[in-house]
Amino acid sequence: MIKKCLFPAAGYGTRFLPATKAMPKEMLPVLTKPLIQYGVEEAVEAGMHTMAIVTGRGKRALEDHFDVSYELEHQIKGSDKEHYLTEIRSLIDQCTFSYTRQNEMKGLGHAILTGETLIGNEPFAVILADDLCDGNSDGGVLSQMVELFNKYKCSIVAIEEIDPSHTNRYGIIEGKEIEDGVYMISNMVEKPDPANAPSNLAIIGRYILTPDIFGIIENTPAGKGGEIQITDALMTQAQKGMVLAYKFKGKRFDCGSVEGFVEATNYFYEKSTEQ
C-alpha cells in the first residue's frame, strides 16, 4: 500500500514573477484553492495520508496553509463564512505534513533524494503541484496509478501525448504498449529537441517510485541543464528491472505557465458553475 506522497516544492517559480517574489508558486490559487491543496486532495483520494513536502527558502506559507489558524478560526466561528474553511480543515484532520528543506537547487532528482528522510524504505508517490490534474470517473490520476502499481509493483510515470514540437519541455519516453495505455519503458530522455525525441509521449508531474530509486539517484550524474534528473535515474531503474508509463485518464494543466494557469482557472470555474 502506498501511504506517502512527496511534493517537491523548492522551485522559484520564475515564470510567475513578480507574483512569486514573496509567495511560493505552489500557493498560487486556481479559484480559491492553492495549487498544492489540489495536489494534497488528489493524494488523499488515492489513499495517502502522509504528505512529505520538500521546501526551500521563502516557503513558510506552505506550512502555515496546512496548519490551524486559531485567530482566523476564532474570528469566523459561528458566522456564515465558516464553510470556506471546511475543506482545508478536513485535510488537516486527515493528514500529517512533514517538511524538509532542499538548500541547493540541483534538479528534480536531487529534490526527490532530499525527501528520502521523510519517506524511508517504502514505495511512494510524487506530485509536482504545478501540473494540476483532474481525473475522470475512474478517479484522480494518482489513484489510477496506484491501481496499476498494485498490479505491477514497480515505478510508474504518468504520460500524455504532446505536440511533437514541445518535446524540449518534458521528459520523453519510448516503450512497448503492454496493455491499453500502459507502456514498458525502453528509453527515456529529459527534454530532447524534437529532432531527437524518441516519441511524443511526455512525462507529467505524477510518479510512483519504488525506494531503490534513492540509491540510484545518489549515483546519477548531473544531466540536462547540469541538474540531477529523475528521468535519468528512472532510465537506470528501467534497465535494471521494469518501469512503466501510464497514459492517464483525465485532464492536466501546466500551471507553471501563465497560459496553462489561465486554462485551469477557466476549466475549474466552468466545472464549479455546473455543480
Ligand code: G1P
Ligand atoms: C520536470 C521533469 C520532466 C517532466 C516535467 C513534468 O521538469 O524533469 O521530466 O516532464 O517535470 O512537469 P520541469 O517541468 O520541472 O522542468
